[in-house]
Amino acid sequence: MANQQEKPPIYGVMAEFLNPQELYDAVKAAKSEGYDKLDAFMPYPVEEISHEVVNHEHSVVSKIVFAGGLTGAAFGFLFQSWAMGYFEPLQNLTNTLFGYHGYGFNIGGRPYFSWPAFIPVTFELTVLFGAFSAVIGMFVVNGLPQPYHPVFNVDSFDRAADDRFFMVIESADPKFDQEGTRTFLEGLSPQEVTDVDW
Amino acid sequence: MSDEQTSLTIDNAQLQPADDLAKPRQMALIAAVIGLLATAAGWFMKGPDGLVGETEYFIAYLIGWIYWLGIALGLFMICMMTNLSGGRWGIQMHKVQQTAGRSVWVFALLGLPILVGGMQVLFPWTRPEAMNDLLILEKTGYLKLWMDFEGPNPEWMATFVPGFYIRYVIYFALWLFFAHKITSLSKKFDETGDLMVRDKMQKWSAGGFLTFVMVATFAGIDWLMSTDPHWFSSLYGPQMLVWQGLTALCFSVPLMIFLSNRKPLDQLIRKTHFHDYGKLMLALTMVWGYFTVSQFLIIWSGNLPEEVIWYAYRNTEGWKQYTVAVVFFSFFVPFLILLQQRLKFKPKILMNVALFILVVRWFDYYWQVAPNLFGDRGLTLHPFNIFPFVGIGGLWIWYFLGQLPGRVLVPVEEPVIKEALADG
Missing domain, CATH: 3.30.70 (Alpha-Beta Plaits)
Known part of the structure; x- marks a missing residue:
């Protein structure tokens, strides 16, 4: 206490x-x-007031999204390389940890490490991770979900959803x-x- | 809020002071004289024993010409686009963009040296030996506009390419027609304030935009893609539009900084407008990356000989490093810089990024053409390349800026402009 x-x-x-x-x-x-x-x-939202109250310049969400995007890109590219049996240390690591390793497929006689073919998936995972980190980051930074907030203790505050400004x-x-x-x-x-x- | 300050009419919406452009114009003229004199000197000194090889000479000229033409066309396309989309962000530059659209006739003249002396150098399908190339013969129906593989084929007929010249005239005619049509409607709207005229201008913009997209596609095929007549890519037209749009946006930034410090546009150009241009620069940088990767991926997957040869040239010693550098500096560097919101709000920083992109654009254009013509010789970057670029650019900028003083620079009757002026 x-x-x-x-x-x-x-x-x-x-x-x-x-x-x-x-x-x-x-x-x-x-x-x-x-x-x-x-x-x-x-x-209702009034942009000028939001700009005064919230300092958008210091929002960390954009940095979270950037980190998420980079993670997605790295994961997408490395996972495909791993699945095609590339990157020896990575193979050894998964082998000792899970007993799995990648397996190179011969696709149309192309080399196993065909990086151009990895780009679409890498791009998609960049977008996916970026979008997810945007939503999750927004929730975390805003402190949501928040079932209790002291301002509701004020009786007249109900009118904030109607016709008053607080x-x-x-x-x-x-x-x-x-x-x-x-x-x-x-x-x-x-x-x-x-x-x-x- | 004083009314004198904010009320703009066609009588006071001219650039003030009008002679402010004299200095930049003088610098452009000096660049034009030096560049074009060197280019003209090069014309007589080119050749296998001369200062500059014939291929290098005409590649340098073609790139310099297409580069600045693309900026002029891109500026006018932004005008038509914002006519259609509406909104406040683009309209204050309309008059400047229309001026750029009308100035395209300069390039119709500047392209003549290529038509006169560079055809066989730049476009292998116009050479006599192309008559023995089955793959090219299949395309001559379009490229040359006539086909005759059966007859005796004297040499002059093999190199007779009316299609190229006819299309050259049609392209410029269409560009200039729409530039003048939309400019005159815009002028009429300024004078009358009749919203019906504005409506009409919007409709012409729709047709004009569509036409510009089509013409840019055909022009890109004619002037750039056919430097390797075996190769083809259906993404070439869209890529051409991206190059034009990106160079035009980047060229606008220093121009907007200049105009935002002078009457009458100082009342209209705000920091947010630079942010808008920065956002579009970022978008087009990403589209560039998207198209470049798509085209490469499709051709790489297809693995057809006449297509992959294009990338094979660009994968040889010398060109390989050049290719990596082009991708790195065209996409990754501007992408990571423009991704940061606060930088786009700072005109000075945005201008530096824009100038950087403008420089890289030239190397990308060069990358599109040069390896086709001497890909098997390895990387060649002759210092002569600078002269036609500076000469043509200087001449056009000198002419273009000279068109600005004395003209109405703000579409004063536009409702959003009136609104923006009323807001102060």
Whole structure:
């Protein structure tokens, strides 16, 4: 339970706005105030606000996809070479591990290691692994699936799916201070400012 | 938002200051004079004992000519394409691209030295001994537009190739017709703002795009593929389009940087437009890789003598390393650079990548032609190659840039342009 003690008493402070313009201005103001850990909630996507809130430049998903693609390419090419009995160390390794090794087929008299014929499969596996790592990476980076989130403790938050716009400044932010942040948010003339319980 | 600043009409949508292009034009003219003088000197000094071999001379000229022609055609194809697709990203360059389309007549004249002196050098099917080649005889019905294997066949008849000349005229006629048709409709639209005219322009663009695709296919077969008349690839036309599109996109980047610093286009060209061009450059780089591999894979699997010989030449000592380098620098290097999103937002970096691709494109064109004509002699890269490339390029750029001042540079009546200007 020691962990619970270190946790700040609340998740953050939430402000409710009437329209996207107000929310956009609020996000801008909070950013220029130096708040970094904040989130915005809207009934529909507003690109400008997403750009302010999420720093796309530092998204790691693209790097995950690149690594996945490279893995797919290497796997596709090496697997085919292995299956055709190529790469002695690889053959020995699978032989000792599983008791299997590749077997070279004579296809139309071509050499066993016919790399041009390997390219289509290599390409397909690059795409497949890349696509999979994009989806899985997106889930992991977003922390999905997430069955519980503190913002739903706020009663009026239901309207985030209907006609209201919300911004939360999280207590994890180094600049966060319950009273000060609350006063700052009230200065942005929102409908309501609420503490978000854990 | 001040109205004076944002309202563009046909009266103030010209390049300002108009003499800003004088310096780049002067540099192009110097390049043109040096390059073309050297090319003209080479004409008299070519030959087995001369400074440059006849084959090298005409390959250099053909590549230089096709390279810059491809840029002009590619630019106009982007114009027709964005006419059809709509959207904001391509429309601000329309007027510049139309200017490039109309300038194609320069190349109709610049191609004449090949027709006059280079036919038998570059195209083995026009040589007298081709009359004894059964495989070529099967194709002469199309290539020469006449067939007569039965008669006495005097030598002049063997080298008589009306089909090539007729098609040459037809290609340029079609290109120039569509360039002028669409330009005049665009001009009419600027003056009247009548959306019916815009509709008509879109329809002509559809026909024009289709025609350009077909003509590029035939021209590619005539001017590049028939340098090895035995060989054939049905992917040649699409590849020709990729070369044209890629060089045109890359050529646009420095041009857009120049124009985005000057009125009137400074109001319209944004960072996102460079990103769009970067994305298309990446896409076409990938298409290049896709086509190159497909063609190779199909021919490699088929393993037919008249087809594999094309790759066999490119697999000999010297050419083999050249081939690997072309694939590496045409695909892997630009692919990995352009894959990074943040680099495409930086015009300066994108320009360097574009210039790099433009250089590699030349080596790819050379790779398409040169091994056909002296593949059995190993890799040959004569320094003379630079002169026709620089000369023809300089002359065209000098003429093309000279067409820009004094003309309406923004399609002012386009709804998306008005929208973009209103947004500031």
